[in-house]
């Protein structure tokens with residue numbers, strides 16, 4: 001990534017960032033749908049295997065199309081490197097497994113995506129990693145009090161799906177500093193256009209690129225991004241500082257400095273677990289990023305307009321949108337998401353869960369889908385779908401109420417979106 005590109009505004013970085021073709025090369029990032037790459041010198045290939053030289057040799061470990069997506073994501077977030085993965089779930093899993101072994105402990109905000117909660121609370125627990133979930137509104141002292149000698153990371157979500165809590169970065173970063181552990185954040189709903197967590201003390205960022213990065217609901221993918229700012233040399237992360245027996249005793253921090261974490265995630269975890277992103281999907285995500293700035297602006301504008309309309313409707317009991325004055329997270333949203341608060345809002349219709357289901361059935365243009373971040377407006381009833389595996393108390397802790405409808409506000413004309421909700425609300 002050239003220093004020249006770091007000087008551009010984020011709008012220009014979205015459009016032009018990192019891909020810089022020379023004479024006769026394609027103007028648009030090409031899809032390199034090849035599993036492998038040829039070399040005529042065995043010693044060169046040996047150096048690639050030993051990480052002494054850089055270059056692609058097998059797509060599970062690296063591919064030029066994926067590389068362009070990784071470069072652009074690292075540029076937009078302001079990190080030293082990124083790793084494209086098969087899904088957002090893979091990115092969350094890698095973020096933790098890259099630094100935690102059986103016997104380690106992680107503190108996470110309880111207001112996170114339901115899939116992440118299950119990954120942590122069930123699947124990673126089975127591997128021997130312990131999790132403590134804390135209310136994102138807990139005080140600094142309460143967060144620090146959850147620390148144990150084996151605590152290795154602090155996790156939260158910028159704008160939580162679907163609780164719509166806004167993370168207090170300053171407080172969480174202070175807690176992570178006090179515990180001397182990395183602060184890991186899922187920035188999926190905000191995107192780097194609306195919020196750059198590394199500017200607020202975050203060390204590692206993950207995205208489900210399935211959502212706003214894609215923006216058109218075509219592909220599942222994820223990305224892990226390293227700020228390069230955490231000092232791993234504090235005795236807690238032997239996987240990064242001690243010799244890796246699967247790489248002839250290589251020490252990641254010693255050999256790769258600020259990029260140690262992201263190099264290890266690729267060369268060890270991706271090599272062994274194999275959660276690779278398809279180059280075709282990387283192409284689509286890269287294409288999505290080229291319009292991210294324009295889309296996020298309009299998603300935010302439309303969501304605020306729909307939230308304002310719904311909050312004035314006599315059949316609507318409550319509306320949750322952090323950009324709405326009076327929302328409990330309004331002040332944090334203004335502080336950390338000043339350009340817009342993204343396209344997700346939730347609301348409850350008077351009459352509880354049944355009235356909510358009727359409303360969803362009454363909608364015409366707006367469809368019910370298990371997704372968000374698409375340019376088409378969609379709705380979902382989380383309690384009966386995405387969060388049904390959680391218990392009642394777990395649902396409440398994740399910010400889910402039984403009557404709640406989540407709206408992913410798209411890019412259609414706002415008058416048409418409002419009209420669809422207006423008609424649907426007539427007969428609930």
Ligand SMILES: *Cc1c(COP(=O)(O)O)cnc(C)c1O
Nearest residue numbers: 087088089113161188208210221
């Ligand atoms: C969807 C989502 C994920 C999981 O991503 P997948 O690409 O579906 O695996 C993680 N975090 C958030 C905030 C999400 O919305």
